[in-house]
Amino acid sequence: MAKRGRSANRAGRPAAGVVEVPKGAVVNGPAEGVYYIDTGDCELIADQDNSTGWLLKINGVMSSHIDLADPLFLDFEYMRWMAALIESRWPPSDVSAAKLRGLHLGGGACSLARYFSAAYPDARQVVVELDGKLAEYVRGWFDLPKAPLLRIRVGEARAVTETLTEHTRDFIIRDVFAGAFTPRPLTTAEFNQHAKRVLAPGGLYVANSGDAPDLKNAREDAATIAAAFKHTVIIADPAMLKGRRYGNMVMAGSDVPFGDDPQLRRRLLGGAVPAHLWDDDQVRAFAAGAPVRHDAPAP
Numbered sequence: 001m002a003k004r005g006r007s008a009n010r011a012g013r014p015a016a017g018v019v020e021v022p023k024g025a026v027v028n029g030p031a032e033g034v035y036y037i038d039t040g041d042c043e044l045i046a047d048q049d050n051s052t053g054w055l056l057k058i059n060g061v062m063s064s065h066i067d068l069a070d071p072l073f074l075d076f077e078y079m080r081w082m083a084a085l086i087e088s089r090w091p092p093s094d095v096s097a098a099k100l101r102g103l104h105l106g107g108g109a110c111s112l113a114r115y116f117s118a119a120y121p122d123a124r125q126v127v128v129e130l131d132g133k134l135a136e137y138v139r140g141w142f143d144l145p146k147a148p149l150l151r152i153r154v155g156e157a158r159a160v161t162e163t164l165t166e167h168t169r170d171f172i173i174r175d176v177f178a179g180a181f182t183p184r185p186l187t188t189a190e191f192n193q194h195a196k197r198v199l200a201p202g203g204l205y206v207a208n209s210g211d212a213p214d215l216k217n218a219r220e221d222a223a224t225i226a227a228a229f230k231h232t233v234i235i236a237d238p239a240m241l242k243g244r245r246y247g248n249m250v251m252a253g254s255d256v257p258f259g260d261d262p263q264l265r266r267r268l269l270g271g272a273v274p275a276h277l278w279d280d281d282q283v284r285a286f287a288a289g290a291p292v293r294h295d296a297p298a299p
Helices: 078-091 109-120 134-144 157-163 187-198 214-226 262-269 279-285
Strands: 033-037 040-046 053-058 061-067 103-104 124-129 150-154 169-174 199-211 231-237 246-253 276-278
Touching: 033 134, 040 134, 053 109, 061 109, 078 199, 078 246, 078 262, 078 276, 103 109, 103 157, 109 124, 109 150, 109 169, 109 262, 109 276, 124 134, 124 157, 134 150, 157 187, 169 187, 187 199, 187 214, 214 231, 214 246, 214 279, 262 276, 276 279
Parallel strands: 103 124, 103 169, 124 150, 169 199
Antiparallel strands: 033 040, 040 053, 053 061, 199 246, 231 246, 231 276
16 A cells, blocks of 8 residues: 555566575666565566566565656656655755755655656755665666765664754655554654754655555644644545545645645646645644654653
8 A cells, every 4th residue: 555656557577586686796787576685575577668667566565666767757646746845845947956955764766866866966865774685776776876966874764863963954755664554653743853853944844644545544644744843735636535545645744834836736636646735724624633643652
């Protein structure tokens, strides 16, 4: 559920067998197969509908899509919504946005980080990925921009966030899943305060929130984000907003208003899966009555 959101029901060929790459071996370019990683296995699949496209599954769950020929192509709807929201605040044509500073919690194939490196060539981004072997493979497969433009930091997302200096990121993207949901330590009021501390004034906290049709998780996520940030929005397709399917919502918080950007709304409506944008009042009405999540008490 966490990563549903492709433009259409496309799939690559299933890989046969497990590829064991010797420790320290150099990986040059993608090759179909199932690979052992630190947290289980991942599968790299050629996209049958795109000669330069690759799909990445992690422990059986679709995680990412990369187009080697076009870093500005995002195949997953929720990633396009995230990109549209960030570009609405910092238009790539604006010179002041050139050195945008981004933090990605959850790496996968680094699809969004690669996108923003193309949209903002002078951006500085850090991707936090729990699985060191996966990070090594992704670097070798997809020819990502080098540090300091794009660094992959191996570690647990919350622990890394807590070490960061305040006001050092313009946006933070939370896209971490263990199965169907984001690990609870990354969804609490205490974590949201750490994210808020790390953001610069005017920054954006953007979260991928997966849920079932009952929307219990989404309401609690929205309530917790709304408790931390003065201004919020939600982006999702109408069926998801009405609780008619499993899927993803994009939630965002900021210390400054999002404003009403007609171009953003048109862009969201124009995709393969048209999405609606809920303003702060709608988000808070959606979250009304849902509990704000907190860290478990210390033993």
